[in-house]
Amino acid sequence: MERVKKKVVLRRRDVCVISDRHKGIISVMNNLELGCTIKVARKLPITALVKSIFYKVVTYFDQRRLEIENQCVDGNEFTHHANKMLNRWKERSSGHHVKLFDRDSWVFTVTTMKRGQKGGNEQIVRLMEGICTCNKWQTFHIPCSHVLACCVKQNLEYKSLVSEWYRLDNARKVYGSAFEPLPDEDAWPLFDKFPMMVPDIENISNKPERKKEARYKNEMDFQVSGRNKGTSSSGASSRIP
Structure with missing residues (x-):
C-alpha cells in the first residue's frame, strides 16, 4: 500500500485513484458530515462498512432534497x-x-x-x-x-x-433519484462468479532471512573509517555521540 501511495496522481476532480494524497479523497475526508462517518466506519467489517456508508448517503440525499424544496418555497431561483x-x-x-x-x-x-x-x-x-x-x-x-x-x-x-x-x-x-432499501443478508442472491486471485509464485520467498538488496552501491554508500569514527555502509556514523 505504501508503494501505491507514492504513485503520482494528477490533480483532477473527475479522476480518483487509490491514494490518501489525492485532492478528491482529502476533500471528502475533511467533510464534517461524510468524513467523520467514513473514519468511524473504517474500523467495521466490510459488510457493515458498506451498509454504514450507504445509509449515510441516503440520509444526505434526503436532507439535500428537503433543503432544495425549502429554497423553492422561499422563491429562490438559484442555489x-x-x-x-x-x-x-x-x-x-x-x-x-x-x-x-x-x-x-x-x-x-x-x-x-x-x-x-x-x-x-x-x-x-x-x-x-x-x-x-x-x-x-x-x-x-x-x-x-x-x-x-x-x-x-x-x-x-x-x-x-x-x-x-x-x-x-x-x-x-440531481437528488431526485430514490434508493431501494437493502434486504436482509439471508435474502441476498448468491454470486459464485468472483474471479480467482492466484498469487505469483516467483514473488513468494520461502527464505526467512532478509531479501538481498538489488540496488548497486556507489561511493556515497561507504564512509572511510577514521579516529573516533565508525564505519557504515549507509554513510552515517555507527557511534552515538
Missing part, C-alpha cells in the same frame, strides 16, 4: 451558493464605473473603485461572447461584479447569464 456569490458581487458592482464602447456587440470597460491598496483596475466585458478579463465569469459561470455593473448600466437582465448548473430545477434532478 444557495449561487445566491451568495451574486449578492456579494452586487455589493461590489455599486462602486464600479462603466463605459460603453460598442452597443451592437455589448463591449464595455469597467473601472473598479479604489479601496486602500486594492481596486482601481480596468476590466473589459464582452457580453455577447460571455467574456470578462477578470476570468471569474468564465470560471464560476456566474456573472461577476463587472458584468453585473454593465447589466445595471444598460437595464439588462442578468439571470439569463447564470449557468443552468445553479438552477434549483436542475439541483432537484
Whole structure:
C-alpha cells in the first residue's frame, strides 16, 4: 500500500485513484458530515462498512432534497451558493464605473473603485461572447461584479447569464433519484462468479532471512573509517555521540 501511495496522481476532480494524497479523497475526508462517518466506519467489517456508508448517503440525499424544496418555497431561483456569490458581487458592482464602447456587440470597460491598496483596475466585458478579463465569469459561470455593473448600466437582465448548473430545477434532478432499501443478508442472491486471485509464485520467498538488496552501491554508500569514527555502509556514523 505504501508503494501505491507514492504513485503520482494528477490533480483532477473527475479522476480518483487509490491514494490518501489525492485532492478528491482529502476533500471528502475533511467533510464534517461524510468524513467523520467514513473514519468511524473504517474500523467495521466490510459488510457493515458498506451498509454504514450507504445509509449515510441516503440520509444526505434526503436532507439535500428537503433543503432544495425549502429554497423553492422561499422563491429562490438559484442555489444557495449561487445566491451568495451574486449578492456579494452586487455589493461590489455599486462602486464600479462603466463605459460603453460598442452597443451592437455589448463591449464595455469597467473601472473598479479604489479601496486602500486594492481596486482601481480596468476590466473589459464582452457580453455577447460571455467574456470578462477578470476570468471569474468564465470560471464560476456566474456573472461577476463587472458584468453585473454593465447589466445595471444598460437595464439588462442578468439571470439569463447564470449557468443552468445553479438552477434549483436542475439541483432537484440531481437528488431526485430514490434508493431501494437493502434486504436482509439471508435474502441476498448468491454470486459464485468472483474471479480467482492466484498469487505469483516467483514473488513468494520461502527464505526467512532478509531479501538481498538489488540496488548497486556507489561511493556515497561507504564512509572511510577514521579516529573516533565508525564505519557504515549507509554513510552515517555507527557511534552515538
